[in-house]
Amino acid sequence: MKTKHNYELKQLFVERMQKLLTDKKDFQDYLNILKVLPVKSIRCNTLKISPKDLKKRLESNGWKIKQPWKNYPEIMIVENSLEPGELGRALEHLLGYYYIQELASMLPIISLKPKPNETILDLCSAPGSKTTQIAAEMKNTGTIMANEISLGRIKILASNLEKCGVTNTLITRKEGITLCKKLKGKGFEFDKILVDAPCSGEGTLRSSPKTYLMWNIKTIKNLSRLQKNLFASAFEILKPGGEIIYSTCTHAPEENEAIVNSILKEFKNIKIQEIGLPIKTRPGLTKWQEQEYSTQINKACRVYPQDNNTEGFFIAKFKKIK
Amino acid sequence: MNYLKILNKNEKQEIIRKLKLQFGITDISGTFLKSGTERLFLFQGEYSHKKIKNIDNSRMGLERIGIYFAKFQNNEIRLSIEATHILKDQIKKNIFELNKEQVQQWMSGQELNIQTNKKTFLVMKHKEDFLGCGKASEHKISNFIPKSRRLKIKP
Numbered sequence: 001m002k003t004k005h006n007y008e009l010k011q012l013f014v015e016r017m018q019k020l021l022t023d024k025k026d027f028q029d030y031l032n033i034l035k036v037l038p039v040k041s042i043r044c045n046t047l048k049i050s051p052k053d054l055k056k057r058l059e060s061n062g063w064k065i066k067q068p069w070k071n072y073p074e075i076m077i078v079e080n081s082l083e084p085g086e087l088g089r090a091l092e093h094l095l096g097y098y099y100i101q102e103l104a105s106m107l108p109i110i111s112l113k114p115k116p117n118e119t120i121l122d123l124c125s126a127p128g129s130k131t132t133q134i135a136a137e138m139k140n141t142g143t144i145m146a147n148e149i150s151l152g153r154i155k156i157l158a159s160n161l162e163k164c165g166v167t168n169t170l171i172t173r174k175e176g177i178t179l180c181k182k183l184k185g186k187g188f189e190f191d192k193i194l195v196d197a198p199c200s201g202e203g204t205l206r207s208s209p210k211t212y213l214m215w216n217i218k219t220i221k222n223l224s225r226l227q228k229n230l231f232a233s234a235f236e237i238l239k240p241g242g243e244i245i246y247s248t249c250t251h252a253p254e255e256n257e258a259i260v261n262s263i264l265k266e267f268k269n270i271k272i273q274e275i276g277l278p279i280k281t282r283p284g285l286t287k288w289q290e291q292e293y294s295t296q297i298n299k300a301c302r303v304y305p306q307d308n309n310t311e312g313f314f315i316a317k318f319k320k321i322k
Numbered sequence: 323m324n325y326l327k328i329l330n331k332n333e334k335q336e337i338i339r340k341l342k343l344q345f346g347i348t349d350i351s352g353t354f355l356k357s358g359t360e361r362l363f364l365f366q367g368e369y370s371h372k373k374i375k376n377i378d379n380s381r382m383g384l385e386r387i388g389i390y391f392a393k394f395q396n397n398e399i400r401l402s403i404e405a406t407h408i409l410k411d412q413i414k415k416n417i418f419e420l421n422k423e424q425v426q427q428w429m430s431g432q433e434l435n436i437q438t439n440k441k442t443f444l445v446m447k448h449k450e451d452f453l454g455c456g457k458a459s460e461h462k463i464s465n466f467i468p469k470s471r472r473l474k475i476k477p
Contacts (some may be wrong), residue, residue, distance in 0.1 A: 089365070091425070091429060091451075091473060093470070094429065094473060095407075095451060095453075095471075096404075096407075116334050117368065119368070119377060140366060141366075141367075141368070142366035142368055143368050143369045143463055146411035147383075154385055154386075158385070158386050159470065161389060162389045162390055162402075162404060163404075163471070165389070165404045165407055165408060166389065167352065167364055167365060167367070167388050167408070168366055168367035168368075168388075169367065169387055169388070170365075170367065170369065170374070170377065170384060170386070170387050170388075171351070171384075171385045171386040172377070172380055172382050172384055172385060172386075173383040174382045174383035179382055179383070182381070183382070185380070186376055186377075186380050186412065187379075213405070256453050257473065307417045322346050
C-alpha cells in the first residue's frame with residue numbers, strides 16, 4: 001500500500017490502524033485522505049492584529065479566507081491555491097500577524113482555555129505553535145514557562161515567540177522530568193499545564209511523509225514510558241484545582257489511552273474532564289488489544305484525519321482535585 | 323542565563339529617558355534584561371525578579387526571558403521590529419513613513435537612498451505596520467531587517 005509520496009505503509013501500521021478503524025469504509029476514507037495535502041490553515045496572532053483586520057488585508061492580497069469555526073474567528077483557512085512557500089513569504093507572516101498552524105494542532109489550547117494572568121507551563125514547547133497560541137489567549141499577561149530539551153529547537157521556539165511579539169514567556173532548556181522535579185523542589189506550581197508529548201507522529205502523515213519511514217513499534221513502546229513519566233511529573237506541579245492537557249499527534253493507544261489509564265490509577269486526586277471542541281471527535285478507547293482501560297477515558301478525544309480534513313490528534317483534559 | 327542581567331529601576335529609567343529623547347516614548351511596563359553590553363530584552367510576564375533569579379540559580383536551564391527588544395549602538399538605542407510594534411502608540415518622533423514601493427525595498431533588506439537631513443535612528447512605518455528601525459545618515463537609511471524576516475523578491 002503506497003501513498004502519494006510513494007512511501008510504503010508498513011504492514012504492522014496498516015494492521016493496527018485497521019483495528020482502530022474497524023469499519024471498512026472508514027478505513028478506506030482514512031487511507032484516501034492520507035493522499036491529500038492538508039488544508040492551508042493559519043491562526044491570526046491577536047497580540048498584533050484583529051482577525052477582522054487580518055482577513056481584510058489577506059483578502060486584499062487576493063486570498064480567499066474562510067473562518068471555519070464561528071467561535072474562533074482567529075482560525076482561518078486559505079482556500080485558494082498559492083505558490084509553493086507563498087504562505088510563509090507573505091509580509092503579514094514576516095510581521096507575525098499570523099502563524100501557520102495545522103487545525104488539529106490548535107485543539108489542545110482550545111481545550112486548555114488559557115486565561116489572562118494565569119501561570120502556565122508548556123512542557124514540550126518547540127516549535128512554539130501552542131506557546132504562541134497560549135500567549136495570545138492570555139493577552140501577553142501572566143507568565144508562561146516554555147520548556148524544550150533540544151538547543152536547535154529552542155532557537156526555532158525563540159524566533160517564533162519573538163516574531164509573534166510574545167513578552168510573557170521564559171524559555172528553559174531541560175529534560176522535562178528533571179525540570180518538573182526542580183520546580184517542585186523550589187515550590188513552583190502552575191494554574192495550567194500543557195504536556196504535548198513527543199510521540200510517534202502517526203497523525204502527521206499527511207504533512208510529514210517522513211513519518212512513514214521512521215515508524216516502528218519499538219519507538220512507540222519506548223515513547224510510552226517517557227510520556228507517562230512526563231505527565232506524572234507535570235501533574236505533581238499543578239496547583240490544586242488546576243488543569244492539565246495531555247496531547248499527542250499520534251493514534252497509537254500505547255501513547256494515548258494507556259498513559260491516561262496509568263495516570264488515573266497512580267493519582268487519586270485527578271479527574272478527567274469533558275472537552276468541547278468545534279470539530280467531530282471520537283471517544284478515547286476503553287480497550288486495546290488485551291488491555292482494558294478505565295471507562296472514564298471515553299471523555300478523551302480522538303481526532304482522525306478523515307473526520308474533519310485535518311491531521312490526527314489525541315487530547316485528554318484533567319483537573320487536580322482540591 | 324548568566325549572560326542576561328536584570329536591570330534595576332534606575333537602569334530602566336535611563337533607557338526610558340533615552341527612548342523619550344529619541345522617539346518620545348515615556349512609559350514601558352515590564353522588566354529589562356541586558357545581554358552583554360549591547361542587547362536588551364523585555365519581559366512583561368508576572369514573575370518577579372526574585373522568582374526569575376530563583377529559577378536561574380536552581381539550574382533549570384533558563385535560556386531566555388521575554389523577547390529581543392533593542393540594541394545599544396553608539397550611545398543610541400535601535401529598537402527591534404517587535405519593540406516598534408509594542409510601542410507604536412507611544413512613538414511620536416523620528417518616524418519615517420514609507421510608501422508601498424519602499425516597503426518592498428525595506429522588507430527585502432535594502433538600504434534606502436533617501437536624504438532625511440537626520441543622523442539618527444528612525445522608526446520605519448507604513449500605515450499601521452511598524453517595521454523596525456533604520457539608521458539615517460547623509461544620503462541613505464541603513465537597513466537592519468534580519469534575514470529571517472526579509473521579503474524574498476522574485477528576480
